[in-house]
Structure formats: C-alpha cells, structure tokens
Amino acid sequence: MNKLFRADLHCHSYFSDGSDSPQTLIEKAKKIGLCGLSITDHDTVEAYLNLGSIDFPLITGVEFSSFFDGEPVHILGYAIDPWNKGVQELCEWHKTRRENRNRSMIFALNELGFSLSYDELLSGSEKKNQTIGRPHIAQLLIKHGVVDTIQQAFERYLGEDKPGYVAGAVCTPDETISVIHGAGGAAVLAHPHLIKSKRKLRKILQAPFDGMEGYYARFSKEKERPLLLMAKERNLLITGGSDYHGETKPFNQLGSSWVDEATFMRLKEWSARS
Ligand code: AMP
Ligand code: FE
Ligand code: FE
Ligand code: ZN
Numbered sequence: 715m716n717k718l719f720r721a722d723l724h725c726h727s728y729f730s731d732g733s734d735s736p737q738t739l740i741e742k743a744k745k746i747g748l749c750g751l752s753i754t755d756h757d758t759v760e761a762y763l764n765l766g767s768i769d770f771p772l773i774t775g776v777e778f779s780s781f782f783d784g785e786p787v788h789i790l791g792y793a794i795d796p797w798n799k800g801v802q803e804l805c806e807w808h809k810t811r812r813e814n815r816n817r818s819m820i821f822a823l824n825e826l827g828f829s830l831s832y833d834e835l836l837s838g839s840e841k842k843n844q845t846i847g848r849p850h851i852a853q854l855l856i857k858h859g860v861v862d863t864i865q866q867a868f869e870r871y872l873g874e875d876k877p878g879y880v881a882g883a884v885c886t887p888d889e890t891i892s893v894i895h896g897a898g899g900a901a902v903l904a905h906p907h908l909i910k911s912k913r914k915l916r917k918i919l920q921a922p923f924d925g926m927e928g929y930y931a932r933f934s935k936e937k938e939r940p941l942l943l944m945a946k947e948r949n950l951l952i953t954g955g956s957d958y959h960g961e962t963k964p965f966n967q968l969g970s971s972w973v974d975e976a977t978f979m980r981l982k983e984w985s986a987r988s
Pocket of ligand 2: 731959
C-alpha cells in the first residue's frame with residue numbers, strides 16, 4: 715500500500731457551483747500530488763458525460779440534495795454509472811425543482827425591494843446542464859451591490875431561516891440512496907457535522923447508507939472524533955474530501971481532506987464487491 719497516496723473525494727466543477735472545469739480540477743489535483751479524485755457536483759453528472767479518456771485515477775461522483783424533516787441532507791453517490799436511467803432522471807427532476815425554486819427565491823427577494831430577474835440569474839451559465847442554486851443567486855446579489863460577499867448574502871438573505879430562502883420541492887434520503895444503489899454506486903452522507911442535532915443525525919443514519927464523510931475540509935480532530943465513532947459503530951465506510959469550489963469558496967483548498975489508497979480502491983471497485 716502506498717502511504718503517500720491521497721485522493722480527494724469531494725469537489726465541485728463549473729457544472730455546479732465550482733469555478734473550475736473538470737479538466738482543470740484534474741490538472742490541479744496532479745499538480746499538488748494527489749493520486750485520485752472524485753468530482754461531486756450538486757445534482758448533476760455532466761462533468762463525466764463528455765470527459766473523454768483521462769490519464770488520472772477518477773471515481774465517478776455526484777452530490778445529491780435531499781431533505782429530512784425540513785433539513786437539507788447532502789448525499790454523495792460514488793462509482794455510479796453516470797448514464798444510468800435512474801441517475802439521469804433524478805438529475806432531470808432536480809433541474810426542474812431548481813428552476814421552480816430559483817424563480818420563487820428571485821420573487822421573494824424582489825418582494826424585499828430588489829429588482830433581480832430570473833434571466834439574469836441564468837445569463838452567466840451557458841454550460842449545458844449546469845446546476846444553478848443559492849451560490850449563483852448570492853453572486854447576483856453581489857453584482858447588484860446588495861451585499862459584498864457570498865457569505866454575507868447567505869447570512870442576510872439566503873440562509874435557511876432568512877427571507878430570501880425557499881425550500882422548494884423535496885426528495886428524501888431513502889429515495890436518493892435507492893437511485894444511487896440502482897446505478898451500482900455507494901451512498902455516503904456528506905458533511906454530517908452540518909446536521910443540526912446528533913439526534914437527527916442518528917435518525918438520518920437509519921437510511922441504508924454505505925458510508926459517511928468523516929474527513930472534511932480542515933476539520934479539527936475534536937470535531938472529527940465523535941463522527942468517526944458513529945461511522946465505525948454502524949460499519950460505514952469513512953470517506954473524505956475538501957468540498958473544493960475554487961474561487962467561490964477560496965478557504966476550502968483542494969486536497970485539504972483526503973482518503974488513503976485502500977478506501978479509494980474499495981470505492982473504485984464498488985460494483986465488483988462481493
Ligand atoms: P442550494 O443547493 O441551492 O440550496 O445551495 C447550497 C450550496 O450553497 C451549498 O452546497 C454550498 O456550496 C453553498 N452554501 C451554503 N451555505 C453557505 C454559506 N453560508 N456561505 C457560502 N456558501 C454556502
Ligand atoms: Fe456547493
Ligand atoms: Fe454539500
Ligand atoms: Zn459539496
């Protein structure tokens with residue numbers, strides 16, 4: 715086993731709210747000495763559909779949004795077949811959900827006295843099947859001079875208890891996991907520390923997850939420990955990644971969290987497991 719092996723299993727391309735192309739992400743990963751990568755865009759697998767042949771160890775991935783008891787739960791799907799019908803249909807469902815929700819959020823913000831337009835929100839996204847969400851609305855608020863930073867946009871308008879927030883249509887963790895399993899993949903609970911209470915986290919983990927993200931961005935050991943314990947108790951595969959978004963979240967650096975070779979290979983060969 716190569717002790718120097720590091721693979722980042724959580725990052726975003728410009729097909730969702732990251733700023734880099736998939737090719738650039740792979741180049742950056744090589745440059746900093748990573749040995750593997752998974753690009754996990756929000757609600758789309760577009761990064762994998764036209765990638766061509768890549769001379770770098772890659773595991774297919776996606777980060778699906780779901781809801782449990784009114785709270786967002788992000789689920790990473792690894793080693794899925796991106797062309798799988800169920801995956802394609804779920805991505806399409808999310809696209810429609812987001813179109814309706816984005817229109818509602820623009821409406822809610824305009825009720826507060828702004829003059830944003832839905833067309834303007836889409837104008838920067840010529841990329842086919844790009845997932846548009848709150849980070850893009852935050853950028854629009856910056857463009858209109860309403861706020862100075864993305865963080866400020868979330869704190870004042872777009873956070874879950876703020877006036878510009880709309881939940882929109884919801885899909886459960888169970889439904890999402892079932893699609894990931896149907897596409898031969900592993901379902902992993904992303905950034906479990908963001909779930910508001912340990913009690914709720916335990917309830918969420920009753921769904922048939924295969925793994926949990928135990929190493930995240932620049933997590934402290936203190937934060938890590940109880941989560942790693944919960945994963946071990948449930949026999950869940952422990953994964954890790956940076957949640958790199960490029961310029962849109964400059965504080966999360968690619969490779970800041972990672973998995974070793976054994977975990978990477980286990981996921982890479984997921985569909986062949988006995
Ligand atoms: P959405 O899927 O449209 O609800 O947007 C959620 C995304 O917004 C997350 O995946 C993050 O990338 C980003 N996000 C959530 N909260 C914040 C925050 N406080 N500051 C910056 N970005 C955030
Ligand atoms: Fe994001
Ligand atoms: Fe997430
Ligand atoms: Zn993410």
